[in-house]
Structures are given as C-alpha cells and as structure tokens.
Amino acid sequence: MERRRLLHAGAGLVVASVAGPMVAPSVAHAGTADTTGAPVVPDTASRPGTAGTTGHCSGPAVSTYGIATFTAAIVGMTVLGDHAYVVARGQNPPLLGEIDLASKKLTRTVRLPRGEGGWAATVSGGQVYVGTYPTPDIYRFDPATGSVTLIGTVGPAGGFVWCLTTAPDGTVYAGTYPRGEVWEYSPATGVLRNLGVARPGEQYVRAIAADDHFVYAGTLPLGHIVAYDRATGAKQSITPEPYGGAACLLARGGRVIGGFGRSVIDLAPDGSDARVIPIPATERLVDAITTTADGTVYCIGRPTGTVYRRDGDALVPVAAPTPADEHRGLFPLPDGTLLGGAGSGRLWWLDLGGGGSDIVELIDTAMSGPDPVQSMTYGMRGTVHVGGHFSITTHRPEDGSSRRIQVAGEPKQLRMAGNKVYAALYPSTEVVELDPDRGRVRSLGFVDNDQQRPTDMVYSRLTDQLLLATAPPAGRLKGALTLVDRSRKRLTVYQDVIADQSVMSLALDDRPGRRIAYLAGDTWGGGSVTPARPSATIVAFDLWRRKVLWEFAPIEGYASLQHIEVHDGVLYGLYKRLAGTWFAMDLDSLTVLRSGKLPSYGELSVHRGEVYASVFGGLVYRIGPDLAEPEQVLTGLGDGWYNPPQLAWERASWHAWAVSGRELARLRLDPDCPPPATNRAAVSPPDEAVLESLLAN
Known part of the structure; x- marks a missing residue:
C-alpha cells in the first residue's frame, strides 16, 4: 500500500509564507465528494452550522474544503x-x-x-x-x-x-x-x-x-x-x-x-x-x-539549531540561522559560507566570517505541496486546527480562510482547552500553546526523561490539566505519562508508569465522581528492541493520589494497544498488534464483553453516546455501545493521514472533521443515516509493514 497523491481543486494553492502568522489562501466554499472521490452537487445541509436541518441524511456524506495542510x-x-x-x-x-x-x-x-x-x-x-x-x-x-x-x-x-x-x-x-x-x-x-x-x-x-x-x-x-x-x-x-x-x-x-x-x-x-x-x-x-x-569541523545541534565549531575537544557556538529546527545537511561552499538545510523546508547561507545569514523558505516555492495530516482538533467558532510537518494550520471553513503557523517539530497531538490549542511535538517532546486568533505560540516545556514520540493527549476539565502519553526512542521500552499544568507551565512526568511499555493512549473515566485515567501500553516501546513483557496491558491511574490502582491485559499475547476510550463504565480498545483487533471491557469486573476484527488500526472516539473507530484505509466504523458486530459508516476516504486516523467532532452535531485524500473534509456520521451504497464494497487492509515504517519515520 502506498498513499495516493491527491490534487483536487485546492491543491495548486501555495501558502504565502511561514516566517510568522500568515493568511493562507483556501477554498471559500465547500466542495463535496462521494466516497469514490467523484465531484457531486454541493449540499447546503452539510455546511458547517446547519446541523439538524430537514433531510439531514440526504446529499453527500463527505464535503471537502481544500488542502488540509501544505x-x-x-x-x-x-x-x-x-x-x-x-x-x-x-x-x-x-x-x-x-x-x-x-x-x-x-x-x-x-x-x-x-x-x-x-x-x-x-x-x-x-x-x-x-x-x-x-x-x-x-x-x-x-x-x-x-x-x-x-x-x-x-x-x-x-x-x-x-x-x-x-x-x-x-x-x-x-x-x-x-x-x-x-x-x-x-x-x-x-x-x-x-x-x-x-x-x-x-x-x-x-x-x-x-x-x-x-x-x-x-x-x-x-x-x-x-x-x-x-x-x-x-x-x-x-x-x-x-x-x-x-x-x-x-x-x-x-x-x-x-x-x-x-x-x-x-x-x-x-x-x-x-x-x-x-x-x-x-x-x-x-x-x-x-x-x-582547512580541516575545521562544524556541526549543528538539535533541538536548538545552533551551528558549532570544534575547537580542540570543545564545541564552540557560532550561530543559529534557523533556531529550534531539525537539520538535514551541512555543506561548506567555495566562497567560505556554510549551507544548511532545515527539516522544516528552509535553506540558509551562513557567513563564517561575519556571522550573517540568508534564508530561503521553500514553502514559497514550487516545492510546496499537500501534506499528510499529523493531527486534528475542532476549535472555537467553527475553526478546525490541523497539524502538519512543522506547522499548525487553522481553518475557518465558513469564510474559506486559513492561517499557517510554523512550529518546531511534528504536532503528533492537538487538543483544545479553553480558547487555546495545545500541541505535543515530535521529536523534541515540547508542549506548546497556540492562541489561534493572534497566531502566538508559547512553550510550556519539554517532557524529556528519555521520551521522544507523543502518542495521545486528553484534557481533564476536572483538574484543568492535559494528560500526555509518550513513547521512548528506538532501542528503549519505558514510556511515560505527563501531567501538564497549563496555567503554571509545569510538566510532571511519570516514567515507566506501565512497566517496560510505551504509553500509547489515555482515556478518562466518564462516570460521576471518578478521578481515574486509563493508560494503554505497547510492549514494543520505541521499536528496535526485544519486548520484556508478553502482552500489552492497561493500567488505572488515580489522578489525585498519583498512583497505579491496577494493571490488566485484555487479550493475552497481543503486543501493542493503539487506542482506548471509555464510555459508561466500558473501556473500548483497538490493537496495533494484532492490527485491527478491538474489544469492549467492563471496568468493574475487568471482563471482556465483546471483541472482533477491523481491517486495520487507528483511533477510537466517543460522541453523543456512540463509539466510533477511524482506521487506516480510509474507513470509519461504529463499534458500540450495543453492537454485536462493527457497523461500517464510511469508506473511500483515502490515505491522507500520517499518523493513525482521527475524528475531530463538532460538539452539537453528528458531523466530524477529518481528511478525504489530503483535503480537509466534513463527515456526516449520524447513526440514523444509512451508509452510502458505495461504502458496502469489500475493503482490502493496508500493508502493515508500510504503516509501521511511516509511523517510525
């Protein structure tokens, strides 16, 4: 399986700049598509803000709004x-x-x-x-x-x-x-x-x-x-x-x-x-x-982006042409300058004599193109925030505008809290706060503690904290749970909270009076290392006493849980290994009530009492709360996700935001609406080896 490149109506639009908060052109009105990607007549009932209108099941199930991120x-x-x-x-x-x-x-x-x-x-x-x-x-x-x-x-x-x-x-x-x-x-x-x-x-x-x-x-x-x-x-x-x-x-x-x-x-x-x-x-x-x-050694560090000159057995800082950026190459040129290439898409020329530098932004050139989506969240006043490589783009679909803000890494997770957007970045583990109205970004700190990849993030209104799950680098096993106090800019890290496993996912108990977070593990850790545990487990973590209450393996011998959610005393889980296996488990008795198999893995979400799974292969299923078998809701969304596919739900409707191909898409997922006839075809599962390699990139 390879991702298919999608160049729809918005694909030729190029963002003006990434030097700061800039308005990017977008599609002023929604285009619509059936699940095969063919254009159809726009349906005003599927526009943002019109949920609940008559004929809510008529028209296309998918409406597109231009490229999600460049x-x-x-x-x-x-x-x-x-x-x-x-x-x-x-x-x-x-x-x-x-x-x-x-x-x-x-x-x-x-x-x-x-x-x-x-x-x-x-x-x-x-x-x-x-x-x-x-x-x-x-x-x-x-x-x-x-x-x-x-x-x-x-x-x-x-x-x-x-x-x-x-x-x-x-x-x-x-x-x-x-x-x-x-x-x-x-x-x-x-x-x-x-x-x-x-x-x-x-x-x-x-x-x-x-x-x-x-x-x-x-x-x-x-x-x-x-x-x-x-x-x-x-x-x-x-x-x-x-x-x-x-x-x-x-x-x-x-x-x-x-x-x-x-x-x-x-x-x-x-x-x-x-x-x-x-x-x-x-x-x-x-x-x-x-x-x-002349034999002088120069190198460049991460995460600061500082160029260093070797002086004996010391590294002396020279300059930071593109601070807080990753780098792909460093080359001396005949005129005595250094040429550097930053991962975000910047080239710079550094004068070693005077220290001055010139920068070229490739996003302003024909190198710009549609990006697979890292993460997504639904925001205030109908905004949709999309994480891409080294950027967060805020879309306002009602008026067709968007703004692209550069950040120092890949926003693996995005969440709203109040009127701010919070992002957890790979590979730095930095947590940043974005004010989408002003385009301002501030750092809340770094997880560090031998962590590298943010895997899930939830917001607890009860404690006014963000809970962040992370995995270690390759060759290590011990993940972490981090509690992020957003008002005090304080990060409290609990490493190895699930012994010898990454923490892959988090869910909060939704029953009154419960102050418990559930954490799902992955025995593979950061990869390239032999697991120390036979089965991925779930732990219950008391948020007030800051301690693990219990640990349980829902299915013995299964190595990696990708995502979990909790609804009404039942924990739903989706495995990455074996890919696509799901279960529903009673939290009081720790009894698996139901289990089954989806074509691949992705993320779960609970919305208005229903449990959904969005998985690789462009598929959306409903798996609970009272279903004996998964119910296919949508197919044909393509492969526009870089990370496991997500659903960013509107709070007061049956619509969620996602991607169709590489376009921002609004999906109608009303359980009372029959799935489109074109969605009932058999689905071939994606190549798991390819997914594994892309997620490890």
Missing part, C-alpha cells in the same frame, strides 16, 4: 557544483528540487517514480543519487537531461534507504532499515550488491561514510561504527563501546568523525585513539557534520 519539509539534501538538491517528504511521489546557489532560487523540480520521501542523497560523477522510502529504492538523477533512473530496490516494502555516501573513486554506498544492511553501487560497472548486515540486532544503518579503503556504517539504536573492507567485504566493529544512536558520519583526513548519542566521536579508522566530545547540555544530538577545506 508542506515543503525536506529530508535528503546534497550539493553538486553550483546547485543544491533537496528531497521533499510527505508528498507522494517525492519531489526532488534543484536550487541555484548563486541566485538562491528554485530552478527545477522533478518527481521520483514512487515513495513518500528520500532521507538519503549523494553525488557521484556529475549525477545525483537519492534513496527513498517506504519502498527502499535508489534512483539516479541526471541534471543534464533531467532523467531519473531506478538503480535498484534494496529491501522489503516498508524499508528505508536512510543514508548514502560516495567514496573517493565514485562508488556509492547506502545504509538501510529495517535489515540494517550496507549496499554498494558501482557507477562504472552498474553492479549493485549487498555487503550484509552491519551489526546483528541493529535495525538501522543510520549514517554512512567512506574513504579509499573502508566504508563505515553508524548503527542505531546502540551506536556501533562498523568498518567494511571495500576490497574484501570483511567487516568489524571499530567501536570501543556503543556510543548511542548514530545520526551523522564522515571520513576525512584519516579520521572517522560523527554524531552518536550525546557526543561527537573522533577516532582512527581502526577504532584507536578515540576522542569523545560531549555536546552542549542544551542539545540532544548532532544532526549534521562537515569539515571545511
């Missing part, structure tokens, strides 16, 4: 001569962009044949090589002719080419996930060959470098450096000890230098003479590293 976020980056090349993420198929370094203008874009993006890029012999996902292809782009050639596919569906490098003789090397392999391609002979797994148990070759004799693979999650003899293929770890997950690597001047965990590592090609340079306390890792012609 992106120019990038992953791969390289430089060839007087041009930089960047690869977009989230656009299907991926977009390769060419930027003239002198004029700082986008001069050309080229579509690759398939995929969602390309983390890896390098150059050899005047050609640009790109490695993609979720099918791990290696492509060659010829700038002279504009042609794109598939070199080969280096792994199964759901895989990544995470990194590419070029040896001095022009040989290209690739590192992959999930098999943790190194591949070699010789442009001279056209031969592509597998050099094998770098390190058993390490799923990622996350960074790669090569010199005349060896190719070096940096692994993740532990962080070994494995040297392959380019002539014989023999390999050995040259790591005295694992340094923490690899992020970047280079081989220069007879040394191997890279970012591993919270250190910059500098060692000889045989692993001797290792020097470990701690990164500043404000940073979590080094995103990119390079050397200038």
Whole structure:
C-alpha cells in the first residue's frame, strides 16, 4: 500500500509564507465528494452550522474544503557544483528540487517514480543519487537531461534507504532499515550488491561514510561504527563501546568523525585513539557534520539549531540561522559560507566570517505541496486546527480562510482547552500553546526523561490539566505519562508508569465522581528492541493520589494497544498488534464483553453516546455501545493521514472533521443515516509493514 497523491481543486494553492502568522489562501466554499472521490452537487445541509436541518441524511456524506495542510519539509539534501538538491517528504511521489546557489532560487523540480520521501542523497560523477522510502529504492538523477533512473530496490516494502555516501573513486554506498544492511553501487560497472548486515540486532544503518579503503556504517539504536573492507567485504566493529544512536558520519583526513548519542566521536579508522566530545547540555544530538577545506569541523545541534565549531575537544557556538529546527545537511561552499538545510523546508547561507545569514523558505516555492495530516482538533467558532510537518494550520471553513503557523517539530497531538490549542511535538517532546486568533505560540516545556514520540493527549476539565502519553526512542521500552499544568507551565512526568511499555493512549473515566485515567501500553516501546513483557496491558491511574490502582491485559499475547476510550463504565480498545483487533471491557469486573476484527488500526472516539473507530484505509466504523458486530459508516476516504486516523467532532452535531485524500473534509456520521451504497464494497487492509515504517519515520 502506498498513499495516493491527491490534487483536487485546492491543491495548486501555495501558502504565502511561514516566517510568522500568515493568511493562507483556501477554498471559500465547500466542495463535496462521494466516497469514490467523484465531484457531486454541493449540499447546503452539510455546511458547517446547519446541523439538524430537514433531510439531514440526504446529499453527500463527505464535503471537502481544500488542502488540509501544505508542506515543503525536506529530508535528503546534497550539493553538486553550483546547485543544491533537496528531497521533499510527505508528498507522494517525492519531489526532488534543484536550487541555484548563486541566485538562491528554485530552478527545477522533478518527481521520483514512487515513495513518500528520500532521507538519503549523494553525488557521484556529475549525477545525483537519492534513496527513498517506504519502498527502499535508489534512483539516479541526471541534471543534464533531467532523467531519473531506478538503480535498484534494496529491501522489503516498508524499508528505508536512510543514508548514502560516495567514496573517493565514485562508488556509492547506502545504509538501510529495517535489515540494517550496507549496499554498494558501482557507477562504472552498474553492479549493485549487498555487503550484509552491519551489526546483528541493529535495525538501522543510520549514517554512512567512506574513504579509499573502508566504508563505515553508524548503527542505531546502540551506536556501533562498523568498518567494511571495500576490497574484501570483511567487516568489524571499530567501536570501543556503543556510543548511542548514530545520526551523522564522515571520513576525512584519516579520521572517522560523527554524531552518536550525546557526543561527537573522533577516532582512527581502526577504532584507536578515540576522542569523545560531549555536546552542549542544551542539545540532544548532532544532526549534521562537515569539515571545511582547512580541516575545521562544524556541526549543528538539535533541538536548538545552533551551528558549532570544534575547537580542540570543545564545541564552540557560532550561530543559529534557523533556531529550534531539525537539520538535514551541512555543506561548506567555495566562497567560505556554510549551507544548511532545515527539516522544516528552509535553506540558509551562513557567513563564517561575519556571522550573517540568508534564508530561503521553500514553502514559497514550487516545492510546496499537500501534506499528510499529523493531527486534528475542532476549535472555537467553527475553526478546525490541523497539524502538519512543522506547522499548525487553522481553518475557518465558513469564510474559506486559513492561517499557517510554523512550529518546531511534528504536532503528533492537538487538543483544545479553553480558547487555546495545545500541541505535543515530535521529536523534541515540547508542549506548546497556540492562541489561534493572534497566531502566538508559547512553550510550556519539554517532557524529556528519555521520551521522544507523543502518542495521545486528553484534557481533564476536572483538574484543568492535559494528560500526555509518550513513547521512548528506538532501542528503549519505558514510556511515560505527563501531567501538564497549563496555567503554571509545569510538566510532571511519570516514567515507566506501565512497566517496560510505551504509553500509547489515555482515556478518562466518564462516570460521576471518578478521578481515574486509563493508560494503554505497547510492549514494543520505541521499536528496535526485544519486548520484556508478553502482552500489552492497561493500567488505572488515580489522578489525585498519583498512583497505579491496577494493571490488566485484555487479550493475552497481543503486543501493542493503539487506542482506548471509555464510555459508561466500558473501556473500548483497538490493537496495533494484532492490527485491527478491538474489544469492549467492563471496568468493574475487568471482563471482556465483546471483541472482533477491523481491517486495520487507528483511533477510537466517543460522541453523543456512540463509539466510533477511524482506521487506516480510509474507513470509519461504529463499534458500540450495543453492537454485536462493527457497523461500517464510511469508506473511500483515502490515505491522507500520517499518523493513525482521527475524528475531530463538532460538539452539537453528528458531523466530524477529518481528511478525504489530503483535503480537509466534513463527515456526516449520524447513526440514523444509512451508509452510502458505495461504502458496502469489500475493503482490502493496508500493508502493515508500510504503516509501521511511516509511523517510525
């Protein structure tokens, strides 16, 4: 399964800017579509604010309102001569962009044949090589002719080419996930060959470098450096000890230098003479590293976005051209400037002498396109807030306007509390508050505590707190529950509250007098690690006493719960492993009342006494409270979600907001309305390996 690129009526609209709160053009009136995507006559009864009108079951079940969120976020980056090349993420198929370094203008874009993006890029012999996902292809782009050639596919569906490098003789090397392999391609002979797994148990070759004799693979999650003899293929770890997950690597001047965990590592090609340079306390890792012609090492830290110069065994801050941004590449240019590429879609030129910098926003260019949606929430006065890559877009469907606000990461979760929008960001774990009327963003703090991925967030009116669930990075098991005091800007973190599991979902007991939150676990933790528990469990957490009351596994042997909700003393759950298995459990007796299977997994929601499941594959079901079998409500919504699909309900109607393809959509989900006839066809489940890889990206 691959996401299908959808370019409907709003697809050609480009947001004006991301430098601050800007008004983005949108579709002034709703378009409508049946579930096949074909245009139909607009139905005024399905417009916002008209719930309860006569004939509420007539007309289309889906109304669309233009592209939900735009992106120019990038992953791969390289430089060839007087041009930089960047690869977009989230656009299907991926977009390769060419930027003239002198004029700082986008001069050309080229579509690759398939995929969602390309983390890896390098150059050899005047050609640009790109490695993609979720099918791990290696492509060659010829700038002279504009042609794109598939070199080969280096792994199964759901895989990544995470990194590419070029040896001095022009040989290209690739590192992959999930098999943790190194591949070699010789442009001279056209031969592509597998050099094998770098390190058993390490799923990622996350960074790669090569010199005349060896190719070096940096692994993740532990962080070994494995040297392959380019002539014989023999390999050995040259790591005295694992340094923490690899992020970047280079081989220069007879040394191997890279970012591993919270250190910059500098060692000889045989692993001797290792020097470990701690990164500043404000940073979590080094995103990119390079050397200038005189051998000076520069690197850039995350989350601050600060450029550092190595001075002996210290890192000295130079500048932060794009603060609080991730970075995809760092390149010295012949004129003495540094070129950097930020993940949000910004390119910058830093004058190392004077410290000044220039910035180009790719969102203002033809690199901009429809983004798969990260998260969504329904707000005040009919607003809909949508999380995208490094942005939150506030839509006002009544008048067709929208505003895109840049944030420093992916808003994995969005929730309303009062008149503010709260976002939990990946990978920083920062919680931010957005005033949508003024476009102002303020930070409430970071979860930290070895956490990385926000997985769920709920608002407790009883305590006026946000409850946030998180998962750790790859290679770790212990998730956390965080209580966010929004008025005091205070975060209280309870790590490992479900022992040796991520906290994947949260639900509040809706019965009077109950002060209990229920937490759902995932034994896989952050992935790339052997589970320590046989079954995913649910715990009851007392919000006043701050303690676990009980723990229970609804279905033994099932490893990962994706989402839970509570209604009238019954807890509903949906598993990720085994994907699509759902259950209803009585909270007093801890007895599973009903269970069944949906085609895939996603999120649950309770609205006006009914329980719904929105799952991958463009499907919505009703599963409770009194149904023996799930009832299909909608299909054909496409694959516009980056994270598990959600429903953002209007409070006083049977309408919810979601996406149809990559367009913002208003869905009629009234249980009294029969599902459209076109929704009754059989549904093929999505490729779970592809979903797994995209969610791990």
